[in-house]
Amino acid sequence: xxxxxxxxxxxxxxxxxxxxxxxxxxxxxxxxxxxxxxxxxxxxxxxxxxxxxxxxxxxxxxxxxxxxxxxxxxxxxxxxxxxxxxxxxxxxxxxxxxxxxxxxxxxxxxxxxxxxxxxxxxxxxxxxxxxxxx
Amino acid sequence: xxxxxxxxxxxxxxxxxxxxxxxxxxxxxxxxxxxxxxxxxxxxxxxxxxxxxxxxxxxxxxxxxxxxxxxxxxxxxxxxxxxxxxxxxxxxxxxxxxxxxxxxxxxxxxxxxxxxxxxxxxxxxxxxxxxxxxxxxxxxxxxxxxxxxxxxxxxxxxxxxxxxxxxxxxxxxxxxxxxxxxxxxxxxxxx
Numbered sequence: 001x002x003x004x005x006x007x008x009x010x011x012x013x014x015x016x017x018x019x020x021x022x023x024x025x026x027x028x029x030x031x032x033x034x035x036x037x038x039x040x041x042x043x044x045x046x047x048x049x050x051x052x053x054x055x056x057x058x059x060x061x062x063x064x065x066x067x068x069x070x071x072x073x074x075x076x077x078x079x080x081x082x083x084x085x086x087x088x089x090x091x092x093x094x095x096x097x098x099x100x101x102x103x104x105x106x107x108x109x110x111x112x113x114x115x116x117x118x119x120x121x122x123x124x125x126x127x128x129x130x131x132x133x134x
Numbered sequence: 135x136x137x138x139x140x141x142x143x144x145x146x147x148x149x150x151x152x153x154x155x156x157x158x159x160x161x162x163x164x165x166x167x168x169x170x171x172x173x174x175x176x177x178x179x180x181x182x183x184x185x186x187x188x189x190x191x192x193x194x195x196x197x198x199x200x201x202x203x204x205x206x207x208x209x210x211x212x213x214x215x216x217x218x219x220x221x222x223x224x225x226x227x228x229x230x231x232x233x234x235x236x237x238x239x240x241x242x243x244x245x246x247x248x249x250x251x252x253x254x255x256x257x258x259x260x261x262x263x264x265x266x267x268x269x270x271x272x273x274x275x276x277x278x279x280x281x282x283x284x285x286x287x288x289x290x291x292x293x294x295x296x297x298x299x300x301x302x303x304x305x306x307x308x309x310x311x312x313x314x315x316x317x318x319x320x321x322x323x324x325x
Contacts, residue, residue, distance in 0.1 A: 058222055081223065082197040082296070106228070113224040 023091065025101045026129050038122035046131025049124060054116055063115045065128075073132060089132050098133055180251040183308035186238040192227060193235070198298050201308050202242035203252035204268045210239035212264050221266075251310060269295040281323070291318035 022030065030041065050065045060067060060080050069077040073090035091097045098104060108128075112120035120128070181203035184190055190199050202210065214236045217225040227235065240246070244256040251273075258273035265271050269278070278286075278295065286292045291300065298305040301323070303314045315323040 079196050081221070083293070084195075084197055102228075106226075109226055110224040113218075113226075 022133060023098050025104060026098050026133055028101055029104060029129060030126055033122035033126040036122040038126055041123070041126035041130050043127070043130040043134050046124075046127035046129070049127065050131060056117065065111070065115060067115075073134075091133055098129070104129075178249045179308050180310045181249050181308045182242055182247055182252070183306075186235070188231065189235050189238050192231060193225075196223065196225070197296070198305065200268060200298070202239040203244050203247040203249050203308075204255060205243065205265065205271075206245040206256050206259060207240050207243040208264045209266060210236065210243055213266055214239070249308075267296070285317050285320055285323075289317070289319060 033039065051071050053062045053064050055061060056063055068080050068086055069089055074088050074093045076088055077086040079086060088094045089097055108120055108125055112118065181201040184199045184201055193199055214232055217227060244252040255271050255273045258271055268274055286295055301315050301317045302310050303316050312323065317323055
């Protein structure tokens with residue numbers, strides 16, 4: 001009984017903590033992903049995937065999120081081909097990030113295909129959102 | 135002569151000189167030498183500057199926002215139907231945004247524009263030619279054929295002809311005047 005109670009309290013605390021820092025756009029998307037059967041989401045999993053390398057037949061042969069965005073979310077990145085500067089991903093240094101659900105989904109679509117060679121699952125997207133918003 | 139007349143005279147001379155210099159700077163064409171006072175008749179810049187916020191945001195977030203007047207309508211139509219493989223990148227857009235941007239590109243494409251270089255680019259293409267790269271057009275090649283590889287492809291600060299603004303200091307404004315060219319690590323380019 002005590003165990004269940006503790007779990008409930010901890011879960012409740014985690015959920016509150018999560019939504020306290022989440023933007024309305026992130027909250028809305030996490031709900032969509034949960035409704036699709038995904039979750040619970042993990043920032044650690046998102047971070048792990050961020051630097052995971054994927055092989056491709058065309059250059060760059062090894063791709064990860066960090067190829068363009070670097071492995072520090074607070075840093076500016078660079079487009080692999082055009083070298084155009086990409087502003088930091090972390091909302092704490094770039095307030096425009098994670099504020100628009102359409103924008104977020106658009107970039108998931110494009111960048112998951114470029115990096116993984118396929119679309120990301122609801123689980124992966126949720127994990128990424130938690131990692132990026134930290 | 136009264137003082138105010140003198141001042142007026144100086145002002146008039148300065149103004150007309152400045153005007154002439156301005157015309158020559160803005161409209162003077164690089165090496166076309168089309169005879170006469172070509173620059174004097176020119177009323178439009180090289181290509182129309184980008185004025186569509188959606189286009190600038192969607193396309194300009196990954197690369198230089200090429201002016202629509204740099205390619206003909208047929209090129210833009212082909213480009214916008216193949217965004218899932220956009221020079222090796224996925225640049226997919228929602229159907230609504232895609233249409234919005236395509237409409238803008240088509241309305242301002244090289245063959246619909248009366249800007250100087252747009253007309254030349256459109257005029258340099260064969261009927262069945264549908265270039266997806268501006269650097270594949272005959273006009274572009276002719277304008278860049280004297281530039282050695284070490285200035286562009288082998289120049290770490292340039293790397294490719296796709297980066298217009300790396301050398302054309304006023305490319306953003308739609309100006310590709312030769313006198314405004316500054317090649318990183320090399321300096322001004324005059325032929």
